[in-house]
Amino acid sequence: MARxxxxxxxxxxxxxxxxxxxxxxxxxxxxxYPGIEVEWVxxxxxxxxxxxxxxxxxxxxxxxxxxxxxxxNLETHEITVTAAGDGPG
Amino acid sequence: MNAAPPAAVIVFPxxxxxxxxxxxxxxxxxxxxxxLSSEPLEPGVRVAGLPGGFSYGDYWRAGxxxxxxxxxxxxxxxxARDGLVLGICNGFQILVESDLLPGALAGNAxxxxxxxxxxxxxxxxxxxxxxxxxxxxxxxxxPMAHGEGRYLHPDGPGAIAGRMxxxxxxxxxxxxxxxxxxxxxxxxxxxxxxxxxxxxxPDIGSDDGMALFRxxxxxxxxxx
Numbered sequence: 001m002a003r004x005x006x007x008x009x010x011x012x013x014x015x016x017x018x019x020x021x022x023x024x025x026x027x028x029x030x031x032x033y034p035g036i037e038v039e040w041v042x043x044x045x046x047x048x049x050x051x052x053x054x055x056x057x058x059x060x061x062x063x064x065x066x067x068x069x070x071x072x073n074l075e076t077h078e079i080t081v082t083a084a085g086d087g088p089g
Numbered sequence: 090m091n092a093a094p095p096a097a098v099i100v101f102p103x104x105x106x107x108x109x110x111x112x113x114x115x116x117x118x119x120x121x122x123x124x125l126s127s128e129p130l131e132p133g134v135r136v137a138g139l140p141g142g143f144s145y146g147d148y149w150r151a152g153x154x155x156x157x158x159x160x161x162x163x164x165x166x167x168x169a170r171d172g173l174v175l176g177i178c179n180g181f182q183i184l185v186e187s188d189l190l191p192g193a194l195a196g197n198a199x200x201x202x203x204x205x206x207x208x209x210x211x212x213x214x215x216x217x218x219x220x221x222x223x224x225x226x227x228x229x230x231x232p233m234a235h236g237e238g239r240y241l242h243p244d245g246p247g248a249i250a251g252r253m254x255x256x257x258x259x260x261x262x263x264x265x266x267x268x269x270x271x272x273x274x275x276x277x278x279x280x281x282x283x284x285x286x287x288x289x290x291p292d293i294g295s296d297d298g299m300a301l302f303r304x305x306x307x308x309x310x311x312x313x
Contacts, residue, residue, distance in 0.1 A: 016241070017263065019200035043149070068153060071186070073193035073243045 001050045003084040004057040008069060011042030013076045045069065048084045057081050093120035094135040094309045099160045099180075101126045106141030106177060106286065113286040114138065117302035126155065129163035135309050136173040137164060139180025141234070141284060151194065151237045152182030161187050164278075171312055173218050173305055174278040178235050181271075181280030190271050190280045192242040192249070198263030202236035206294060208258040209269045209283060215254035217276025218308035219301050229297040231288035233261055238282040240264040240271065255281065 012018045018040050025038035051057035061079045070077045096119035098111045107123060114121035114136075124130065126144075130137060137160075144155035155161060161183060164174050176184040184190045197203060211220060211227045239262045242248045246266035255270035262282075270281035285298025 016195070017198050017239075019196050019198040019263075023200045045149075068157070069149070071150060071153075071193050073241060074195050 001052060003048060004051055004054060005046065005048050005082050005084040006057055006061045007080040008045045008047075008061055008065060009042055009078045009080070010045070010065075010070055010075050011040050011077070013072075013074060016074055054081050093118055094306060095119070095133050096121040096136045096138060097124040097130055097134045097160075098122070098138045098140060099124050099126050099130075099158075100140070101142065101144035101155045101158065101179075101183075103144045103146055104140045104142035104179070106179075106284070109284070109289075110138045110140045110177065110286045113289040113298070113302055116289055117299060118306050119302070124160060126158035126160040129159045130167055132170070134167060134172060136175065136305060137167055138286075139174070139176040139183050140286075141178035141180060144179055144183065147179075147237075150186070152179060152184075152186040155179075155183045156186035161189075164189060168273075168275060168277050172277070173309065175219070175301075175305070176278075176280040177284055177286060178238075178282060181282055182237065184278065184280045189278055190273055192240060192271070194237050194282070195239045195241055196237050197235070197239055197261070200236075202234075203261055204232065204234035205261075206230060206232050207261060207283060209255040210258055212254055212256055214251050214272065217272065218305050219272070219276070219279045220254055221304045221308055223300050223304060227300075228258070229255070229285070229288070229300065230295040231283045231285050231298050232294070233283040235262070235282060238262040238264065240268040240282070254279070 020041040021038040025036050028036045058081050096114040100107045111121045182194050213225045252272045253268045256267040257269045260267045285301050288295040288298035
């Protein structure tokens with residue numbers, strides 16, 4: 001077994017309206033940044049876990065996404081797996 | 090007269106509409122009791138209510154963490170016993186997150202938390218335990234108070250046409266097809282975004298929400 005750091009980025013599915021992105025974009029515009037288009041607002045979860053190899057760590061994260069972390073009606077996700085170092089990610 | 094049907098008001102960490110729901114069940118002739126979400130429902134319960142609020146602080150996605158609670162996991166058993174389920178606001182979000190109702194509830198469009206009185210109208214899909222005796226086209230006045238109530242179904246409005254018992258007369262959140270509520274296929278599980286339990290006495294603005302609770306009680310008494 002080895003220790004892996006897994007990051008899950010969850011973002012609005014393309015084509016699904018993203019009111020948060022629109023609101024943040026408008027706010028940035030009002031601060032004097034012209035031409036801003038915020039493309040989307042998402043969220044990231046980072047965890048460290050033990051797995052036999054990198055593929056197994058990714059498979060575990062995929063399972064978590066399918067079961068609870070991602071609502072496929074609204075969201076899509078990307079998983080990044082790296083070897084875990086000593087410090088927090 | 091039949092004994093008052095036992096109603097469980099499921100209390101999650103972060104619920105804040107539990108007392109409103111308890112009192113409305115009581116007013117409608119149920120025998121309500123608070124029930125901690127960490128325990129499965131008892132077999133004697135005839136109706137379960139999932140109240141409004143911010144269960145688990147709405148962390149990650151509203152309703153997601155609460156959807157895994159033992160009380161929620163026991164809801165299919167209640168429905169299999171011909172029981173009824175009502176999820177209001179955050180309770181509706183929990184029912185969607187637990188796959189007891191289809192689709193998703195996304196952030197309001199335009200974004201923001203909105204709370205005000207509004208009107209919903211019953212549709213031809215308003216039938217079954219929660220809507221018996223309420224004619225299609227009936228206007229009900231009740232308050233809304235949510236930031237994530239934009240209902241979406243991946244297959245479009247046609248997928249919910251027969252299961253959408255209430256529509257907003259003026260859409261406050263961008264919901265598909267103006268959907269304000271959704272039924273499961275059996276008609277026993279109802280998720281509703283505005284608050285019928287906060288429209289339970291004329292002195293506070295409306296008692297239109299009582300119609301749903303009275304309908305449920307009559308249905309339960311009729312079904313034994």
